[in-house]
Amino acid sequence: MKKILAALLMLMCFAYHAKAELRIDVTEGTFKPVPIAITPFDGGGDPQLAQLGQDITKVIMNDLQSCGLFKIVDPNAHIQSARDVMSNPRFPDWKLINAEALVGGLLKRSGSQVQVDFRLFDVFTESQLTGLSLGTDASNWRRVAHQVADAIYERMTGDKGYFDTKIVYIAESGRELKGHRKYRLAIMDQDGENHAYLSAGNSMVLTPRFSPDRTKIAYLDFGKNNKAPNLHIFDLAKGHSESLGAIKGLKMTPRFSPDGSHLVLSVAEGGVTSLYRMDLGSKKLTRLTTSSGAIDVSPCYDPEGKQIVYSSDRGGKPQLYISDAGGGGGTRISFGKGWYHNPVWSPRGDLIAFTKQDGGFYIGVMRPDGSGERLIASGYLLEGPSWSPNGREIIYTCQDTAQSKAGLESVDIVGFNKRKLKTPGEATYPTW
Amino acid sequence: MRLYMTTLLAASALALAACGSTTDECVDTCGQGSGIVPVDSTPCATGTVADFVENVGDRVFFDFDRSDVRPDGMATLQRQAAWLGQHSHFAVTINGHCDKRGSVEYNLALGERRGNAAMQQLVALGVNPARIKIVSYGKNQPVVEQDGSAWAFQQNRVAITVLD
Numbered sequence: 079m080k081k082i083l084a085a086l087l088m089l090m091c092f093a094y095h096a097k098a099e100l101r102i103d104v105t106e107g108t109f110k111p112v113p114i115a116i117t118p119f120d121g122g123g124d125p126q127l128a129q130l131g132q133d134i135t136k137v138i139m140n141d142l143q144s145c146g147l148f149k150i151v152d153p154n155a156h157i158q159s160a161r162d163v164m165s166n167p168r169f170p171d172w173k174l175i176n177a178e179a180l181v182g183g184l185l186k187r188s189g190s191q192v193q194v195d196f197r198l199f200d201v202f203t204e205s206q207l208t209g210l211s212l213g214t215d216a217s218n219w220r221r222v223a224h225q226v227a228d229a230i231y232e233r234m235t236g237d238k239g240y241f242d243t244k245i246v247y248i249a250e251s252g253r254e255l256k257g258h259r260k261y262r263l264a265i266m267d268q269d270g271e272n273h274a275y276l277s278a279g280n281s282m283v284l285t286p287r288f289s290p291d292r293t294k295i296a297y298l299d300f301g302k303n304n305k306a307p308n309l310h311i312f313d314l315a316k317g318h319s320e321s322l323g324a325i326k327g328l329k330m331t332p333r334f335s336p337d338g339s340h341l342v343l344s345v346a347e348g349g350v351t352s353l354y355r356m357d358l359g360s361k362k363l364t365r366l367t368t369s370s371g372a373i374d375v376s377p378c379y380d381p382e383g384k385q386i387v388y389s390s391d392r393g394g395k396p397q398l399y400i401s402d403a404g405g406g407g408g409t410r411i412s413f414g415k416g417w418y419h420n421p422v423w424s425p426r427g428d429l430i431a432f433t434k435q436d437g438g439f440y441i442g443v444m445r446p447d448g449s450g451e452r453l454i455a456s457g458y459l460l461e462g463p464s465w466s467p468n469g470r471e472i473i474y475t476c477q478d479t480a481q482s483k484a485g486l487e488s489v490d491i492v493g494f495n496k497r498k499l500k501t502p503g504e505a506t507y508p509t510w
Numbered sequence: 511m512r513l514y515m516t517t518l519l520a521a522s523a524l525a526l527a528a529c530g531s532t533t534d535e536c537v538d539t540c541g542q543g544s545g546i547v548p549v550d551s552t553p554c555a556t557g558t559v560a561d562f563v564e565n566v567g568d569r570v571f572f573d574f575d576r577s578d579v580r581p582d583g584m585a586t587l588q589r590q591a592a593w594l595g596q597h598s599h600f601a602v603t604i605n606g607h608c609d610k611r612g613s614v615e616y617n618l619a620l621g622e623r624r625g626n627a628a629m630q631q632l633v634a635l636g637v638n639p640a641r642i643k644i645v646s647y648g649k650n651q652p653v654v655e656q657d658g659s660a661w662a663f664q665q666n667r668v669a670i671t672v673l674d
Contacts (some may be wrong), residue, residue: 255652255654256647256651282647282650282651285614298618304651305603305645307645344619346623347622348626349577349622349623349627351619373616373620373623375619376615376616391616396616417616419615435612507614
């Protein structure tokens with residue numbers, strides 16, 4: 079808790095320093111949302127394109143607002159249309175209403191496609207920061223809007239945007255009681271739109287994990303009558319899932335290698351849970367750890383695939399350990415009190431996110447050498463962190479009280495911009 | 511009046527016993543799943559699922575984050591082993607469960623370890639391991655609703671022996 083407060087305090091104390099060029103840098107804790115004016119994208123005289131322009135603008139605004147780095151300038155205060163901004167932005171006027179960044183966009187038809195042009199300007203230096211022309215089917219307008227938001231985010235933060243991404247999670251419904259609860263694999267855009275269920279809910283499904291290219295999902299499916307748990311891989315292009323073949327023991331907590339060629343997983347058998355590697359071509363299993371009587375669980379590779387971080391109770395309570403990808407001993411990296419679960423390596427490699435249980439539940443991050451532990455979210459029951467593809471945000475399962483329903487929440491790695499994600503029902507174990 | 515009260519008390523005591531240790535899953539009673547046992551019902555026929563659940567006990571409870579069998583669990587497992595010795599046509603699945611504290615992932619492993627602890631005792635008491643399967647549900651298929659109460663936490667830290 080102290081650490082969360084300290085991080086918040088840092089955020090509040092540092093003022094935003096105007097630089098020669100408009101650029102957001104949150105890693106230094108320097109932070110004040112940048113006022114950005116996004117003029118409604120212009121569809122010319124075409125009423126259909128005009129509507130599309132409005133819709134696209136709304137999605138871009140929602141993306142940039144939700145990431146916490148931008149403050150959207152009230153459209154009622156705008157002083158130029160998007161068309162005028164595109165050709166001749168009047169920077170001094172935009173400066174007067176305190177807009178620091180300015181966006182304009184135009185839509186036009188190009189054959190059967192729609193072409194979306196946009197420009198991002200720095201109001202103070204009176205210069206264009208970026209501009210793109212994107213062609214698309216009209217039905218694909220949401221993705222294009224996310225791509226525009228990504229381009230703006232990337233130009234201003236130096237990090238890849240994460241708006242044109244999807245989140246897979248477990249949708250739960252019904253009484254939380256054996257035989258009554260329905261578990262379904264679900265997928266949606268990161269802003270909650272285009273929601274769909276990938277499994278019918280006839281069997282319990284748990285712990286979904288995206289492949290590195292986001293085309294497949296590995297997960298645990300309990301099978302017929304929930305009596306035959308086995309790992310499955312759902313192929314998003316083919317629209318169906320495949321079992322990874324039955325072997326003895328409970329196979330669980332699968333995670334793809336960075337090159338997608340194999341899984342690292344744990345197998346529970348005879349009261350011992352050990353780490354294994356499964357080649358996805360041959361389905362051959364190789365044992366990686368052998369701690370007698372211990373639970374080694376929730377393995378995750380570093381972005382290079384050279385090391386594995388996991389949770390193990392070999393020392394008593396579950397703590398975090400790192401082993402070489404080939405297996406063996408393991409070095410303990412967490413030393414705080416309480417239980418440590420679900421370690422997940424950041425796609426940037428610099429941090430490991432985890433669940434900590436110590437009275438309440440926390441989501442935290444630490445460096446791979448175990449230093450710099452920071453708790454960035456706390457609550458009645460938090461677990462299962464997953465990184466945004468750019469390594470800036472963490473999404474996790476959040477239940478606020480013993481009586482409330484579980485849902486998804488996300489937070490910036492400095493503990494800033496915590497927010498609930500919209501899902502149709504109860505939601506757990508996101509993968510991003 | 512006094513007699514009537516006694517009958518009522520006896521009835522509720524019987525109904526509780528029929529539900530094993532939970533209030534929510536009153537199945538597998540005499541009469542196969544009627545849920546409530548009539549006051550005047552005959553005792554459970556020996557060698558039935560209901561006999562096993564009511565007279566032997568299908569549940570072995572554990573302490574928080576533990577998987578070592580307590581003395582009360584050991585007594586239950588001794589009755590289970592004796593019963594399974596007499597009724598050798600039954601195979602069993604031991605379902606491992608955990609309370610809600612901890613991650614889904616760790617609890618799947620802990621549930622397996624609890625199921626295995628119960629299995630090891632049954633095997634030591636003479637039950638053929640080939641008759642026993644373990645399925646861990648971790649914290650995800652709770653036996654009673656997880657309302658955060660101490661009672662619910664305890665009820666869900668359990669290995670349940672289910673006759674197949």
